[in-house]
Amino acid sequence: MSFEPLQAGCVAIIALLALAALAIALQRAQRFLVAFSFVVSALASLLAAAAGAVCVGRGSVSSVTLLLGLPDLPFTLRLDPLAGFFLVVIGVLALFVSIYSLGYVRGYLGHRSVTRLVVFYNLFLAGMLMVVLANDALFFLVAWEIMAAASYFLVIFEDERVENRRAGFLYLVIAHIGAVAILLAFGIMAGLGTGFSSFGGYSFDAMRQSALPSSWATAAFLLAFFGFAAKAGVFPLHVWLPEAHPVAPSNVSALMSGVMLKTAIYGIVRVAFDLLRDCPWWWGAIILVFGLLSAVLGVLYALMQNDLKRLLAYSSVENIGIVLVGIGLAMIFQSFDLHMLAALALTAGLYHALSHALFKGLLFMGAGSVLHATGERNMERMGGLIHRMPWTAALFLVGAVSISALPPFNGFVSEWLTFQAFLLSPSLPVPMMKLLIPMGAALLALTSALAAACFVKAFGVTFLGHWRGGELSQVHDAGWTMRAGMLLAAISCLALGIFPPPVIDWMDAVTQQLVGTKIGLPLGAFGWLWLTPVAAQRASYSGGIVFLGLLVCIPAVYLLLHIRPGAISRVPIWDCGFEKLTPRMQYTGTAFAMPLRRIFGFLYRIRERVRPAAHAGQSAYPARIRYSLRIRDRVWGWCYAPVARASFLLARQVGRLQQGRIQSYLIYSFVTILVLLVFLR
Amino acid sequence: MNAYPYILEFLQVFALAAVAPLFAGWVKMLKCWSQGRTSPGLLQPARDLHKLFAKDVLLAENASWVFRFVPYLVFGVALLAGGVIPSLSVDLPLAPTADVIVIVGLFAIARFFTALAGLDIGTAFGGMGSSREMTIASLAEPAMLMAIFTISLGSGTTSLAQMVRSIQSGQVLLRPSFAFAILAFVLIALAETGRIPVDNPATHLELTMIHEAMILEYSGRHLALIEWAGMMRLSLFSYLGIAAFFPWGIAVSRDMRALGLAFAALLLKLAAIGVGVVLIETGLAKMRIFRLTEFLGTAFLMATLGMLSFFILE
Numbered sequence: 001m002s003f004e005p006l007q008a009g010c011v012a013i014i015a016l017l018a019l020a021a022l023a024i025a026l027q028r029a030q031r032f033l034v035a036f037s038f039v040v041s042a043l044a045s046l047l048a049a050a051a052g053a054v055c056v057g058r059g060s061v062s063s064v065t066l067l068l069g070l071p072d073l074p075f076t077l078r079l080d081p082l083a084g085f086f087l088v089v090i091g092v093l094a095l096f097v098s099i100y101s102l103g104y105v106r107g108y109l110g111h112r113s114v115t116r117l118v119v120f121y122n123l124f125l126a127g128m129l130m131v132v133l134a135n136d137a138l139f140f141l142v143a144w145e146i147m148a149a150a151s152y153f154l155v156i157f158e159d160e161r162v163e164n165r166r167a168g169f170l171y172l173v174i175a176h177i178g179a180v181a182i183l184l185a186f187g188i189m190a191g192l193g194t195g196f197s198s199f200g201g202y203s204f205d206a207m208r209q210s211a212l213p214s215s216w217a218t219a220a221f222l223l224a225f226f227g228f229a230a231k232a233g234v235f236p237l238h239v240w241l242p243e244a245h246p247v248a249p250s251n252v253s254a255l256m257s258g259v260m261l262k263t264a265i266y267g268i269v270r271v272a273f274d275l276l277r278d279c280p281w282w283w284g285a286i287i288l289v290f291g292l293l294s295a296v297l298g299v300l301y302a303l304m305q306n307d308l309k310r311l312l313a314y315s316s317v318e319n320i321g322i323v324l325v326g327i328g329l330a331m332i333f334q335s336f337d338l339h340m341l342a343a344l345a346l347t348a349g350l351y352h353a354l355s356h357a358l359f360k361g362l363l364f365m366g367a368g369s370v371l372h373a374t375g376e377r378n379m380e381r382m383g384g385l386i387h388r389m390p391w392t393a394a395l396f397l398v399g400a401v402s403i404s405a406l407p408p409f410n411g412f413v414s415e416w417l418t419f420q421a422f423l424l425s426p427s428l429p430v431p432m433m434k435l436l437i438p439m440g441a442a443l444l445a446l447t448s449a450l451a452a453a454c455f456v457k458a459f460g461v462t463f464l465g466h467w468r469g470g471e472l473s474q475v476h477d478a479g480w481t482m483r484a485g486m487l488l489a490a491i492s493c494l495a496l497g498i499f500p501p502p503v504i505d506w507m508d509a510v511t512q513q514l515v516g517t518k519i520g521l522p523l524g525a526f527g528w529l530w531l532t533p534v535a536a537q538r539a540s541y542s543g544g545i546v547f548l549g550l551l552v553c554i555p556a557v558y559l560l561l562h563i564r565p566g567a568i569s570r571v572p573i574w575d576c577g578f579e580k581l582t583p584r585m586q587y588t589g590t591a592f593a594m595p596l597r598r599i600f601g602f603l604y605r606i607r608e609r610v611r612p613a614a615h616a617g618q619s620a621y622p623a624r625i626r627y628s629l630r631i632r633d634r635v636w637g638w639c640y641a642p643v644a645r646a647s648f649l650l651a652r653q654v655g656r657l658q659q660g661r662i663q664s665y666l667i668y669s670f671v672t673i674l675v676l677l678v679f680l681r
Numbered sequence: 682m683n684a685y686p687y688i689l690e691f692l693q694v695f696a697l698a699a700v701a702p703l704f705a706g707w708v709k710m711l712k713c714w715s716q717g718r719t720s721p722g723l724l725q726p727a728r729d730l731h732k733l734f735a736k737d738v739l740l741a742e743n744a745s746w747v748f749r750f751v752p753y754l755v756f757g758v759a760l761l762a763g764g765v766i767p768s769l770s771v772d773l774p775l776a777p778t779a780d781v782i783v784i785v786g787l788f789a790i791a792r793f794f795t796a797l798a799g800l801d802i803g804t805a806f807g808g809m810g811s812s813r814e815m816t817i818a819s820l821a822e823p824a825m826l827m828a829i830f831t832i833s834l835g836s837g838t839t840s841l842a843q844m845v846r847s848i849q850s851g852q853v854l855l856r857p858s859f860a861f862a863i864l865a866f867v868l869i870a871l872a873e874t875g876r877i878p879v880d881n882p883a884t885h886l887e888l889t890m891i892h893e894a895m896i897l898e899y900s901g902r903h904l905a906l907i908e909w910a911g912m913m914r915l916s917l918f919s920y921l922g923i924a925a926f927f928p929w930g931i932a933v934s935r936d937m938r939a940l941g942l943a944f945a946a947l948l949l950k951l952a953a954i955g956v957g958v959v960l961i962e963t964g965l966a967k968m969r970i971f972r973l974t975e976f977l978g979t980a981f982l983m984a985t986l987g988m989l990s991f992f993i994l995e
Contacts, residue, residue, distance in 0.1 A: 383803065384743065386745045387743070397747075401790075401793070404789075405786070405789075406786060407779075407783055407786040407787065407790065412783075412786055416783065416786075419826075419839075420839070422830075423833060423834070423839065426992075431992070434992055435988075435989065435992050438827075438834075438988055439985070441826065441830060442824075442826065442981070442985070443823070445822050445823040445825075445826040445827075446819065446820075448822070449818055449819035449821075449822035452789060452792075452793050452818070453815035453816065453819050455793075456793060456796045456800070456811060457815075459797065460796070460797055460799075460801075464745065464747065464800045464801040464803070465800055465801065465803030466743065466803040532777075536777065537838060537840065537843050538837065538838050538839070538840070539780045539838065539839040539840055540777040540778075540780060540840060541782075541783050542777070542778045542779075545775070545778040546761065546778060546779060546787070549757075549761040549775075549778070550754070550761065553757030553760050553761060554753045554754060554756075554757040557753050557756055558753050561734070561906075566737055566738060566901065566902060567737045568737070568738045568740050569737065569738070569740070570740055570741075570742045570744075571739045571741065571742065573742065573803075573804060573898065574741070574897070574898055575802075575804040575805075575806065575898075576806060576897065578804075581803075581804060585804070585805050586803045586804070586805065587800065587807070587809060587811070587812060591808065591812065592808060592811070592812040593812075594812070595812060595813060595816040595970065596816050598971060599820070
């Protein structure tokens with residue numbers, strides 16, 4: 001019997017759903033529940049990833065109709081290369097995170113019941129897999145809601161804290177505003193495609209065949225983009241993200257940031273390239289502009305955070321932006337029939353989606369280990385953890401290097417591909433675009449440089465220097481299952497950085513499906529080593545040789561210098577001869593980001609106060625100085641607060657109708673009946 | 682298999698390691714002369730390195746493995762970049778490994794880890810240096826890539842060896858976009874190599890240090906490696922400028938005479954660059970750190986103008 005990818009995917013989904021149900025039955029045996037359920041989730045994720053990998057590898061398309069759903073509107077599943085690619089993204093990270101969860105969730109045992117966590121964790125995974133496999137609008141939205149609801153319950157898992165409930169509420173509201181927009185988009189596509197005659201229009205197959213009038217197609221696209229952007233955390237709809245991601249349990253944060261945002265990317269790609277197809281160039285331009293905005297502002301806000309998980313959440317906004325830049329460029333190229341370049345840009349975007357899943361998953365798992373060990377999310381109270389948590393520190397460093405787009409790790413590959421795509425934009429026929437698009441490359445460069453600064457801060461303040469907090473004796477490194485999950489993610493980051501050509505060759509099926517051509521790297525002798533997306537004369541990169549070069553150079557220099565034994569003596573810190581150094585004199589995260597805060601100050605809402613407190617008689621020599629600094633997102637004040645205020649105002653006006661007197665309610669009923677009588681004669 | 686390119690590769694890396702201290706000495710010597718002082722001679726930086734290599738390492742008690750790993754990494758990255766940037770010949774087996782964007786990435790690795798080393802000991806100076814270095818770098822990198830993109834748009838490639846070939850074969854002659862790109866590149870190179878007006882390599886006055894502040898705690902062979910890598914960085918940026926703007930002389934054919942000529946041309950160009958650097962350094966004062974946004978903004982503007990003029994005029 002041969003391996004049927006779609007069946008394997010279904011088995012994985014069923015296993016996860018069954019596990020969610022089984023967890024309730026097993027809630028008495030918490031320890032067993034954790035061990036059993038996460039092992040099975042890991043296996044199911046592996047199966048899903050394998051199904052996706054095989055499907056993309058074969059370039060096959062298969063679909064199945066389920067015996068579920070509404071009359072006339074059965075649920076259908078379809079596995080094509082695009083769905084397969086995202087199955088791999090979800091499955092691989094879910095595998096690593098499930099292994100990590102074996103250790104991480106054990107930390108909750110004894111404090112609180114983890115049944116809810118296990119149930120919703122598995123529902124969440126199943127929801128994401130179903131979103132990717134759905135082949136009709138109804139099933140897509142059902143799966144989308146399962147995913148959103150399950151993740152809401154995961155966000156409020158530790159619901160005794162007010163901020164968690166608030167974050168969960170905000171998340172739920174924005175997720176549903178987005179869902180409504182997506183629903184409307186599908187409605188337009190289904191209704192106008194079939195002329196409102198049957199329910200048949202709701203299947204994606206019918207949408208693929210129908211040709212919409214261009215104005216309606218635009219409306220559908222804009223609604224879909226708005227809806228998916230709300231889920232993906234695209235600027236300025238990102239506000240829920242830095243609230244909700246940090247408060248969820250860390251394994252869930254890893255999945256939310258790493259892969260849940262990618263389902264929205266999947267939605268955008270599916271709608272733009274598959275369901276609506278012929279996009280005008282300015283759709284791509286919209287995505288490109290929002291992508292660049294998210295990238296630059298996401299990283300600038302990330303830089304100002306001192307909460308490690310919040311910093312990572314803002315950096316997800318940045319990375320989603322980079323993915324969208326690739327997709328936007330691909331749409332622009334595609335609209336001018338430059339298929340080869342569209343394939344390059346799309347590959348860049350999707351490669352970044354895969355890379356980001358891995359390194360952001362890794363970083364959140366690392367932050368989770370730190371939280372697990374220290375009970376602390378604020379970097380300003382950490383420091384020097386590299387001595388206490390050597391494994392976590394080293395693996396977090398791998399993630400930090402990858403996300404900062406440094407060769408030879410995976411973040412650099414996708415960034416390099418995106419730059420190449422930018423550099424090919426002069427082949428566009430419109431002069432204005434030739435001029436403006438390369439400016440986007442400069443913004444991307446700014447983003448990557450700021451990301452490096454951001455992660456020097458994140459790693460340096462958390463893991464290097466001296467411990468700044470209180471009790472240190474209980475801080476310990478992560479357990480072996482947690483290490484294993486992080487180690488696998490770190491190895492994948494490196495592997496994707498060193499061997500991109502085989503991966504891109506594998507991904508050719510996706511570009512073949514969506515833009516009708518493939519990059520087709522020359523895979524001759526040693527072809528797997530060289531990344532030459534356009535032509536060898538134009539540009540080439542070999543992560544493998546860069547890695548090998550460093551691997552040879554560094555030990556060679558080390559050995560050369562150690563032929564003659566030279567003593568290393570440990571001495572007190574020199575610090576230019578300053579003697580009374582204390583841990584409080586270290587540069588803090590706030591101090592580290594200060595120059596950039598001043599330079600880009602106009603982008604933040606900063607409230608900085610310096611108040612000399614008590615002074616004994618002489619105001620020139622205050623005994624104590626109080627300093628407070630608050631940096632907030634400007635978007636909140638610009639977009640959200642007015643909407644929130646307006647809705648409260650409206651609610652209060654409507655609330656006046658409720659007076660609690662039976663007489664007035666009777667009058668309301670009477671008026672309603674009269675009005676109905678007038679209109680429904 | 683032909684061994685010639687591999688020998689050449691080795692020769693070029695070796696030449697970089699040997700020339701870098703001499704070039705640093707040359708700049709120092711010119712600077713002394715221009716300020717009316719007696720110079721310590723061309724070999725002083727090399728003698729300093731030799732002395733540092735002979736010394737024992739004093740390591741701060743709380744230094745982690747990151748701190749000890751960084752010197753080797755920084756040095757290794759410099760060697761690797763030296764093998765990629767064509768300085769003597771374009772016929773290098775390593776040249777296709779990395780195009781210009783990757784070279785910028787290689788410099789970024791060295792900077793990232795040096796900044797981490799600055800934070801590792803937990804002194805205020807180290808953190809200050811790291812913070813400033815990353816700030817300047819994040820403003821300089823977009824300008825740097827814009828300058829590079831302008832050139833690569835002209836020559837249709839991001840591979841340095843190909844750029845050299847196309848400029849030498851006369852496809853790309855002096856263009857207005859190049860003039861802007863050169864100006865931008867010079868400003869950025871000053872920032873990236875830590876020269877006046879951005880950073881002062883000679884200072885040990887605590888509050889003005891940037892690069893020096895990060896490596897304050899290093900000693901012995903670790904310091905020697907970092908110092909050497911710093912000198913190589915100065916040479917590498919010069920090589921990068923030479924390859925992108927003035928590649929005439931770099932050997933394209935495989936004969937010994939061309940190689941000899943290439944070496945002579947390289948030394949001449951470096952000597953000229955040294956004069957340029959000293960003129961800038963004696964003519965300008967070090968800037969306040971928050972004035973640097975204007976400085977690097979100017980660089981970015983130049984690069985952007987270069988790109989615009991490429992589309993409008995060419």
